[in-house]
Amino acid sequence: MTSPTGPTQSRVPKACDPCNRRKVRCNGQQRCQQCLHLDLLCTYTENRLSRSRKHSLRRGAVISKYKNSSNNDTISKTTLTPLLSPPLAPKPSPSSLSRSSTYFESLLPDYMSYVYPFSPIITDSEVRQSIQKMDTEREHAAFIYAFTAVTLDLTRSSHSNCAKPASGPTSAPNSTQITDLMRQSVESQQPLVIGCRPSILRATTSIFIQMCAMSLGHYDLGFFYLREAISMIHMLRISDKTAQSALSRPERARRQRLYWQCFIHERFMSIVYFTPVTLPPHSQYPEEDETVEAGIQQGWTQVIxxxxxxxxxxxxxxxxxxSQVSAEWVEGKHKELDDGVWEVEVSALSELQQADLVVTRQWMRTLLWQMAMSNCLLSSHASCPSLELEMPLRLSVQLRRFLTKISQNVIRVHGSAMISKLLEIVNTIADVVIHVPQATEEEIRCRIDDIVFLQGIVLSFHNLQVMPKDILLDKFRLIRGRFPHIEVAMQLAI
Structure with missing residues (x-):
């Protein structure tokens, strides 16, 4: 027979394994068009037995097999894995890999009570949807592992006041568990390649991983994932009013809250770890969103x-x-922080929100005082409290008075950020007690009682790192040596 007229289509010398087994046309590229479209692992082998018609599988079975293979095996070979190399490299334990959807759902009450108010992006119904999709979609699996890690990390120190999971691989989560979940999240995530787009869910996943990394003391890793979330914010054009105008108001407000969360985390990291900032303030506070509880919106606006x-x-x-810090600038910032209207508004919020806001304000007052001290602007009779030499001692009285009125679990649930703020405050108070002793014996006794109280709170955090703990305890030893004749109700820890 003669061949048909017209141009003939060139044949590929060898099809990839998935195309061969599915009996579909392959273009023979390093990652062929079919595999790219279906997100399959594109491989080429010479095993004729596996490529024979007798051993071929149904197309649906092949797609399912290769998707599962790419989810469970190949992602661990990507360039993201070294980011969790030692000391974040332990292999996930079998128990951490066997969580059921019931277990993930059991964490939702804690998530909504202790995580969502300070990360009001992904709702409980959306978390449930991700749980349902995590076996088939990698982005949802990555989010659920990060959601689990951050919820356990923020609530594991306050089980007496939090709902315990109904079931799970262990009864008491620890750093190994959090590390395993972080690894599972990273390894489940779809790499950002051509054709992939960032999403709100993925940006939130990066923020949750950043929070866990900070809690574990891996600050560089936390910085990396925060920058990843910020990059997604730029790619989603959240600060572009024209691009966001087509969205519904709830979706627009949710994206604005995500922007502000990255702004807050970046500013905090800049102060604590001296990292540069890239995000300017958004042009507006988040819009009103009827899908979010009013108290959460009000508290979030106060944090912003x-x-x-x-x-x-x-x-x-x-x-x-x-050296450029001036007394006028310090006085201006002090007036911003000393706001009577703010105090009234914050008093109407929940204890959880009040704890974060009050400690943050006292932390900022401490920072302001340190900047004034570094430029020799302090005196014993200054017109502005932030320029007075003993200002941190008044802060200790105010802070102790506030903290005695609320549950200690409310303090601990805020995690590593709260630790950093309290450490800054307590260390500064201890320095003043040690180096500015001009006071009566009764005043010194009260000062020591205050820092002993604050010390007890700081040392109660499960994830307090060894170095800051040792520095704090060294200062307490100096105080005991400096004032051996002063007896306190609580003994300073050694």
Whole structure:
């Protein structure tokens, strides 16, 4: 027979394994068009037995097999895995890999009570949807592992006040468990390649991984994942009003909250770890969103307003040349922090929100005082409290008075950020007690009682790192040596 007229289509010398077994056309590229479209592992082998018609499988079975293979095996070979290399490299234990959907759902009450108010992005119904999809979609699996890690990390120190999971691989989560979940999240995530787009869910996953990394003391890793979330914010054009105008108001408000969360986390990291900032404040506070509880919206707006005080000038002076700090600038910032209207508004919020806001304000007052001290602006009779030499001692009285009125679990549930703020405050108070002893014996006794109280709170955190703990305990030893004649109700820890 003669061949048909017209151009003939060239044949590929060898099809890839998935195309061969499914009996579909392959273009023979390093990752063929079919595998790219279906997100399959594209391989080429010479095993004729596996390529024979007798051993071929149904197309659906092949797709399912290769998707499962790419989910469970190949992602661990990507360039993301080294980011969790030692000390974040232990192999996930079998128990951490066998969680059921019931277990993940059992964490939702804790998530909504202790995580969502400070990360009001993914709702409980959306978490449930991700749980249902995590076996088939990698982005949802990555989010659920990160959601589990951050919920356990923030609530494991306060089980007496939190709902315990109904079931799970272990009864008491620890750093190994959090590490395993972080690894599972990273290894489940779809790499960002051509054709893939960032999403709100993925950005939130990065933020949750950042929070866990910070809690475990892996600050560089936390910085990396925070920058990943910020990159997604830029790619989603959240600060572009024109691009966001087509969205519904709830979706637009949710994206604005995500932007502000990254802003807050970046400003905090800049102060604590002297890292540069890239996000300017958003052009507006989050819009009203009827899908979010009013108290959560009000509290979140107060957190945003508080961190907006860490403006470009504050960051520049803190991590740069502090010789430019002036008394006038310190007085201006003190007036911003000493706001009577703010105190009234915050008093109407929940204990959980109040704890975060009050401690954050006292932390900022401590930072302001340190900047004034570094430029020799302090005196014993200054017109502005932030310029007075003994200002941290008054802070200790105010902070103790507030903390005695609320549950200690409410403090601990805030995690590593709360630890950093309290450490800064307590260390500063201890320095003043040691180096500024001009006071009566009764005043010294009260000061020591205050820092002993605050010490007990700081040392109660499960994830307090060894170095800051040792520094704090060394200062307490100096106080005991400096004032051996002073007896306190609580013994300073050694």
């Amino acid at each position: 307003k508080t961190f907006c005080m860490l403006d470009a000038a504050f960051i520049s002076l803190w991590i740069g040349d502090r």
